Amino acid sequence: MVGYIIQRILAAIPVMGFVALFVFLMLRLTPGDPAAIIAGDTATPEQLDRIREALGLNDPLHIQFITWIGNLLQGEFGTSVISGKPVIELIQARMEPTISLALTTIILSVLIAVPLGVIAAWKHGTLIDRFVMLISVLGFSVPVFVIGYLMISLFSMQLNWFPVQGFRPIGDGLGEFLHRIALPTFTLTLLYIALIARITRTSMLEILGDDYIRTARAKGLPEARVLMRHALRNCSVPIITVIGIGFALIISGVVVTESVFNLPGLGRLTVDAVLARDYPVIQAVILLASLIYVVVNLLIDIAYVLLDPRIRYS
Amino acid sequence: MTDQTNTAPGPAHPTALTKVREVVFSSPIALIATVLVTIIVLAAIFAPVVSPHDPVRLTPSERLKPPSELYWLGTDAYGRDLVSRIIYGGRISLVVGVGAAVFAVLSGLFLGLMAGYIRWLDAVLMRMVDGLMAIPNILLAIAIVSLWGAGLWTVLIAITIPEVPRVVRLVRSVVLSAREEPYVEAAIAAGSSTFLIMRRHLLPNTIAPLIIQGTYICASAILVEAILSFLGAGINPETPSWGNIMAEGRIYFQINPGIVLWPGLVVSVTILAINLLGDAVRDALDPRMAKRGIDR
Amino acid sequence: MSDQLLEIENLRIALDGNPDQQVVKGLNLSIRPGQTTCLVGESGSGKSLTALATMGLLPKVLQTIEGSIKIKGEEVLTASPGRLRTLRATAMSMIFQEPMTALNPVARVGQQIEEVLEFHSDMSQGARKKRTLEMMEAVHLPDVEKMYRSFPHQLSGGQRQRIMIAMALIMRPQLLIADEPTTALDVTTQAQILSLIRELREQQGTAVLFITHDMGVVSEIADDVTVLKLGEVMETQQVEQLLRHPQTDYTRDLLRSVPSQVPRPPSPAASDEVVLRTEDLCKTYGGTGLIRKGREVRAAQDVNLTLTHGRTLGIVGESGSGKSTVARCIMRLIDPTSGKIMVGDEDIAVMKQSDLKARRKKFQIVFQDPMRSLNPRREIGESIIEGPLNFGVSRAEAMERARDLLELVGLPGSAIDRFPHQFSGGQRQRVAIARALAMDPDILVADEAVSALDVSVQAQVLDLLADLQERFGLGILFITHDLGVAAQICDEVMVMQTGKVIEYGPAGEVLGNPKQDYTKALIAAAPGRHWDFANFRPFSEAPASAATPANQS
């Protein structure tokens, strides 16, 4: 197991290396000049050049890349070109809303979607099944921001149940935290319910046709027991996998949700950084997002081992 | 005794056309989905004929009009007819959707076949694919669009690139499992070259999953285009696409929610229909279903 | 009548409840307490459905449209779901064919057994566990405490089947339904399970409905036998009676098709020309991990075999003994780790694939699974001509020949543009053989080429192979785990165990007079080896000349 984890971590190195190179090249080989942004409208070309020089943007590409990677390996993410703040500080300040939203969304979606998927599979072909499937395809089809606007207009403006926008850290009290994060969570959850309910239903359907389900029924077990203990447990691997894939999706969904609900999270940090050509920030955030994805998938692989005794590494 | 059982049952192997018919008529839902997709596609193709107004021309005097006889769904902030823009918008959105699906599937197919058959390439390619998968697709797309400038092509590329790794993985896994099939081994034994084996035995296996994957990519590309527009990194707002109609109209949500909700509805219906079609195709191609059909 | 434990009357099961699509057509069957009834018949004859209907576990697409199933006089078909659940554990229980998949892979086996008690008894937790362990001991599982905590994948097939049996019997039901419980197991394991079922029946007085297509098994275990054909009962008889005096043609055909365990006389060698020879062929799987060494499997070790023109060499052995590995090495579908493979005087073991291509004409293979070995998306004609086309034969010519070949293997030439799914299993295997022959090979490797087929079809394919061999002088490397089949077709037999060749010689020698313990055990375990099905009598009653073919040659 330990050997397996080490191997997986080692395997992540070339992956992250590729991400780093890809992001770096993508940024540097495209137009746009942070110096022009810093200097503003009236800067002369010489002033621009001096700013560029100071930012190290005049060095040859490979030098810039090596410098950057070298710094990264020393845990040095650089400073924002625009605000002059250390990137790591910017990221730290923006982590909480994003991670909170991602976690509340995943938890809520799993709590709702898994039972829905189970019921749909169990009642396969009935109206209930159709209904669940319709909801989940719908959740997939409506753009996130449309859902967000509808949520706000219904729950905040009409009913006054939730605030329109903003984020409160969990440190300010759980109640306030939940009150603020509720609407964004509901919005994103719809998407995830769709994703998870579908995969739950599909894998449940598959597994309900398996021999050991017949065995369980032949033992005279109640249906609930058959479904939850025997079928669902065996679906956990695909469901967990989808949650892992969903993590990448969620980061994307978060970008939009953060805009609609004005949450000061990583998604907006990235969008702002991209629009401002704040290279160190873009690089760091994308690298971080990729790292999270890789780590989450590693954790999921480890979860496989815990959930499915057949899977054993080393 | 076996000889008598079935030497000539059933029709010849289903042709593409019968297969399509089978899918379309497999369930009422599939039928409805097909009809919807057809309507939307036809509307987009014949946009100049069916749109009541010019979708691009500005008429400042007519801005933000509520729905009326003249403007069925009202006008946007530039006085452009919403109905016409939605109809024309279908062109861009569908081009983006179909384009992304086709590009992603073709490049994914090529790379996936390569990876599935060439060992050393597999190792390199898979690391790259893993890397690309790890980058959140919207972030990647925003970065590409805003860095390269917002044109149809850029948006298309930006939406396609993150989809390619998924296709590569799919094709590769199909190839890897098909490669274990005895009939592929039989082909090797018959002295067929790698290329021939790919063409004759592996490629056909990837088609069904790719059609399904393609429909999902198509749907998700339409959605991503909308989101990119929303985030200000979409296609030139002069050209209507469902995404930028919504993105431009969103601040008028309280004045005329229709500006966002109607295109939103069209997007949802389209994606819904495409997804349902994808599901229908999957059901029709599902090997277990097929097996049952044969046993009968 | 009422002394019957299970009574099935006029059972009709139809697809979607449609009377025109009946798959079980008016079946009658009854079992007394303590009696074992075998349900036999070819694949698809409705054996499993009958069992499932009895348990109330029919898949949704199939419905009983008529008839009654009574257990201890209580109607099953109309029982409430709750009542049915109670009946399932307490009155009747069932074990299934596939021990690999019939257990929940993520739950500990002990708990899977105990679960039954949880719902159908009011025992305390401690008592439940105790009872479970007792039951596990009763089915002769070793080290039950440890086994209790194991997961299914940690057990062998035989052990898993024992778990299934323990699970089925823990509530002491009066009826045990066993649906092909041993088909997936090695003969030795099969023998153990069969004797276990016999033992339990004797100890607990359980009635058994035993489903099988293997006449050997029937002869070992049955009191009564019911023969099914396409959903209809052909006859029901006491076992001895049935084997000796089958009433219907169908049963007679069935019995005649059972391959005899007695080796046929070797065919005269057409020439002494060696077509294939291996020298110290070895294959080791795994062990090439970059970071940590993968598990090494030495699947074939120092295999030396010689195949002569026009003769058949059989490779027998239990699952995992390395039979397929040898075949695949010879075909160069995998690369041998070491050793030589001499075809003529060329060593193809280390030949590059590109050079090998030209030599591929000479050796062809027929695989076990007739469905999977033909590309389902290609017309069979395309599959047959694939090889010839690769060797520069024109399309028209190849097609012409393909038609001839189809006729040769007993299919109409007009079938050439059909797809594999439009054929039955046996027909598909004929197509696969035609494809191999299209290359005019010298050597035909048949890896379990008849294992997936019903006995009657199996007999036809074996005949076909023998016929072709005679006509074309093929050297056949025939791989099987079925000693009866090996006895039918092989001139020489090689016995493998865990990758090693342990006995190799003329078929009559090896099968008739085995030297090695392993071979002896293998032969001893084969069910029905005392019975000469084809002649409707035990071997002991046969004329001396037929019983020992060794003296014939």
Place this chain on the structure above:
Amino acid sequence: APVSAQTIIASKHSALRVLDPILTTAYMSRNHGYMIYDTLFALDEDVTPQPQMVDTWEVSDDGLTYTFTLRDGLMFHDGAPVTGEDVAASIARWGERDSMGQVLMEYVDTMSGSSDDPNLFIIQLKEPYGLVIDSLAKPSSNVPFIMPKRLAETPSTEPVPEQIGSGPFKWVADEFQPGVKAVYEKFEDYVPRDEPASWAAGGKVVKVDRVEWVVFPDDQTTLNAIQSGELDYWEQPPIDLLPILEANPDVTVRNTNTLGYQTIIRPNALNAPMDDPLIRKAAIASIYQKNVLDALIGNPEYYELCGAMFVCGTPLATDVGSETLTEGNGQDLARELLEEAGYDGTPIVLMHPTDVGTLRTQPVVVAQAMRDVGFEVDLQAMDWQTLVGRRASQAPVDEGGWHMFATNWVGADVFNPLVNNMVNGKGPDGGWFGWPEVPEIEELRTAYATAETLEEQKEIAAQIQELAYDEGMYAPIGQYFVPSAWTSNLEGVLDGPAPYFWNISKN
């Protein structure tokens, strides 16, 4: 931190990114500067300079020596008193960056504090210059803010490392999250003037404890937030949303920036065919301001057709040369000009920023107008930052160059020929993006700088405008006003060319 009644939550038009208002001309940075820095002079609502940090000042008879005495008790946020040395260093740094400051510096011989009296600040000119006080009172980017000498000595190409000023608010560095929020606290030791506040002049009396500038990425959300009371002040609500805000009794909507904004279109004089003044004029002639403003603003209450390059409502306003823009009758003229110039149909690359609400309309309207008279227009969508990078390129179009773009200026940034970048005629070397080279106009600007009377200034300004139109240097394509909105519990919101947060009370 908990929300108290004494905190104003404000949504600004964009995110505060660069904290140094001298380094950049970004309006957010300027607004930030007004919070934490103070100025020597400031304009009042009559557009007249009034002393702010300065207590008294005098000019020597030869007009070459200006002596300023600072008010007593001025103090930086770090506790140090404000001295003439600090002022000298700050003005010098500003003079390196700001266009009007650069002109001033051409006349300045020395600037210094005084060792005798730390409150003294002395400017010694080389020759007389009429706009010294006007320069020091410059109301918009870059504003000559006063910072401590140690910070003002930072090279003008690098941001100051610390945000220390002597203004009415203190910068709360810990709570700053770029792109999310900027927080200011009342500076308790600030000594306001006694006069009532008027624009940035008069007493800057702070009546709340804190001001938070929160960035709202989505206008729809901002609208919801101010309606639900989660936001107090909205600097620039989109004009189309004003009816909703006005209909809300809890929200006040008022235009505080009376000079408003000038939106402009700028051709690039370096790239053919725009290197031909006739083509530039043709493009300008094709435009009708009303179409632009209708599309951009819609409600005529909030816009004004105005051909005055130096902004309608200022002393220098004149409509000379602007008839086609305000009358919309230039299409025929445009076609003639095109004919005359022999336009060959080369597509005109018009850069179109899609991510800035107040800039994404103009290119669309202009493109349509130009197409209507026979131009081929290649409307290229991009984000604003790409545009900012690309417009700096003097290369030909196929090497990343461009032909036209549109932008907006706050009135105070273009209201005289010295600050108005578009009438800079220095060409590729020293000119502003577009780089027209018009030596005559440079002579006129020098004459303006040394003009003695307003009459003289007006006359020169009119000549400049006429010449600029004739050269097709740029076109103002409309003047518009962006009202701000605030909840009714705010009182005392000031008018001015920038938003100020003193004088506002919250209850």
